[in-house]
Amino acid sequence: MPATLSCPACGSTFADRWRCSCGSPLRFADRPLPEGPAPGRHELDRNRGLWAFDDFLPVGREVTLGEGWTPLVPSEEWDASFKLEYVFPTGSFKDRGAATTLSRAVELGVDTVVEDSSGNAGAAIATYAARADIDAEIYVPAGVKASKLRGIERAGATPIRVEGSREDVTAACIEAVESGEGWYASHAWNPAFFAGTATVALEIAAQRGWSVPDAFVTPLGHGTLFLGAYRGFRALYEAGWTDRMPRLLGAQAAGYAPFADARHGESETEPNEVADGIQIREPVQREAILDAIDDTDGDVVALSEAAVERELDALHARGFYTEPTCAVAPAALREFRERGVVEEGEDVVVALTGSGLKG
Numbered sequence: 001m002p003a004t005l006s007c008p009a010c011g012s013t014f015a016d017r018w019r020c021s022c023g024s025p026l027r028f029a030d031r032p033l034p035e036g037p038a039p040g041r042h043e044l045d046r047n048r049g050l051w052a053f054d055d056f057l058p059v060g061r062e063v064t065l066g067e068g069w070t071p072l073v074p075s076e077e078w079d080a081s082f083k084l085e086y087v088f089p090t091g092s093f094k095d096r097g098a099a100t101t102l103s104r105a106v107e108l109g110v111d112t113v114v115e116d117s118s119g120n121a122g123a124a125i126a127t128y129a130a131r132a133d134i135d136a137e138i139y140v141p142a143g144v145k146a147s148k149l150r151g152i153e154r155a156g157a158t159p160i161r162v163e164g165s166r167e168d169v170t171a172a173c174i175e176a177v178e179s180g181e182g183w184y185a186s187h188a189w190n191p192a193f194f195a196g197t198a199t200v201a202l203e204i205a206a207q208r209g210w211s212v213p214d215a216f217v218t219p220l221g222h223g224t225l226f227l228g229a230y231r232g233f234r235a236l237y238e239a240g241w242t243d244r245m246p247r248l249l250g251a252q253a254a255g256y257a258p259f260a261d262a263r264h265g266e267s268e269t270e271p272n273e274v275a276d277g278i279q280i281r282e283p284v285q286r287e288a289i290l291d292a293i294d295d296t297d298g299d300v301v302a303l304s305e306a307a308v309e310r311e312l313d314a315l316h317a318r319g320f321y322t323e324p325t326c327a328v329a330p331a332a333l334r335e336f337r338e339r340g341v342v343e344e345g346e347d348v349v350v351a352l353t354g355s356g357l358k359g
Contacts, residue, residue, distance in 0.1 A: 002107040003058040004029040005191060008288075016108055018177060018184035025284055028058040031235065033180030035212030038210045038241035039101055050099060053202045056235055059088075059192050060101035060356070063132045065089040067096060068199060072207045072349070074207070077318055078330055080348040081213070083204060085225075086322055090123045090151060091355030093225055096200065097193030098124035101185050102132045104192040110134060114182035115291030116173035118166060118277055120354055121187040128156050128158035129185075137182060139173035141166060145276075146356045166279055188222040188284040197228025198235065204349055205236050212246045215342055217329045218351040220259060220300060223289040225351060230292035246349075248292055249341070250300035251332030253325075255276050259289060259304035274305045277325035277354060299341050307331045321356035 006013045009024035020026055028261075034055035044052045049068040056272045070093075071084045085093035102125070105113055112135040113126040122138035129136035136157035140149065144161070162169040170188075173283050177184040187193045188302060205212055220226045226248060227233040236242045252260045255271025256279040273279075283289065293300065308324060311331035329350050336342040 002104060011184065018186065018189055025189055025191070025288070028195065030058065031171060032056060032058055033235060033239045038078060040113060041209070044206060048097070050096060050196060050199045053199055054164060056198070056232075056239075057100065059100045059103045060107060062106040063128050063130060064099055064103075065095070065128070067099050069203060072204065075318070077141050077314070078333060078350065080217075080330075080333060080350050082320065082330075083200065083349055083351045084320075085200065085353045086326065086355040090120070090127045090233050091358050092120040092124065093197065093200065093351065093353045094124035095128070095188060095230070096185055097121070097196035097224060098128040101125065101187075101190050101192040102128040104190075105129075105134060105183060105185060106132050110183040112137065112176050112182035113185035114173060115139070115187070116170045117184045117187065118191065119144055119358065120277060122157075122159070123148055123151035123155070123358075125185050125187075126152045126155035129157060130155040135182075135187075137176070138329065139169050139176070141169050145358070151358070167282060180247055183265045187224050192233075193224060194228045194231060197225050198232035199228075201229045201232025201236060202227060205233075205242055210241055212242050212244060213349045214346040215247040215336075215348045216332050216351070217249045217277070217336070217348060219278050219325060219328050219353055220252050220289070221256070221280040222283050223250075223285050225353065226250055227285050227289050228358070230296065245296050248296045248298040249332065249336055250298070251328040252292070252300060252302045253328060254302045254304050257283055257300070257302040258286065259293070260302040261294070262290065263300055264336030264344070269302065269304055272303060272305045272308060274308050275303070275325040275328050278328065299336065301332050301335045301339075303328045303335070304333045307335075316356065320352055322352050323354040323356050323358050326352050326354045
């Protein structure tokens with residue numbers, strides 16, 4: 001029986017719906033937590049991928065490509081550990097959410113899924129829809145990178161190009177969903193997607209012997225990984241498997257930085273057009289993300305094109321072949337250290353989120 005959804009704003013519950021009738025994003029009505037102590041190092045079945053943590057997951061294991069358990073690699077150059085989220089079947093962390101979202105689609109008996117994306121989420125949803133034998137339509141910006149478009153098309157999904165801004169793409173997709181064209185497998189709205197991205201926190205803790213870092217740094221557009229990580233770390237803490245929460249630190253693109261602007265005031269920096277994967281000015285989960293920042297004593301900064309390009313070159317020179325958007329997180333770590341947000345010697349994990357093969 002698929003899990004029920006509820007609205008954190010008005011309390012309404014639904015068997016399934018893409019957003020509440022009051023306009024708020026939905027969550028799962030019940031959040032599963034395991035009983036008892038954390039398992040030993042060899043007690044988790046990593047062959048089950050994300051579902052090694054099925055006691056935390058509100059979605060059954062229906063669609064999988066073996067995703068999860070990405071490497072956690074120390075990097076002396078950055079005095080941090082990198083979580084290599086680009087080592088996934090479609091080359092980005094979005095596979096975490098795609099696996100759980102398409103698994104829920106199977107539980108619900110969905111025939112067609114619809115998604116809007118600048119590339120990575122679309123490729124992930126298209127690929128996992130193909131795995132599930134479900135049709136997919138992916139709304140993308142007209143100027144989407146050819147490498148990302150190929151991933152959508154090769155999976156058999158139908159790409160629908162939309163002229164205009166990233167917000168125009170979302171608006172066109174929502175219009176299609178509301179006209180009955182398919183089930184909205186949105187990485188911004190669908191709670192099943194966040195259930196998948198929450199597993200990044202579970203893996204990090206498990207890989208570190210059930211300890212959490214002082215800080216976790218991740219790109220921040222719609223906040224799919226950022227908010228998922230918060231929910232994962234919070235679940236671990238409430239289950240008693242860890243003894244504290246890390247600070248969550250977000251990295252935004254200048255000119256597309258509503259969270260950095262909210263905390264530090266609007267910047268006059270030129271828009272960062274290099275980090276195309278996080279060019280979101282009106283994030284769906286805005287209030288939940290601001291709450292997560294406050295709850296963890298976190299912070300957010302906006303990065304210029306020049307800072308991202310320098311960091312991308314440095315990553316590639318050290319063997320981390322990532323796409324440009326991914327470089328905002330290690331670039332932000334430098335900025336956080338300069339500002340004194342992260343002090344010398346603090347234990348930091350940085351998410352590297354997308355493969356350079358897609359750039």
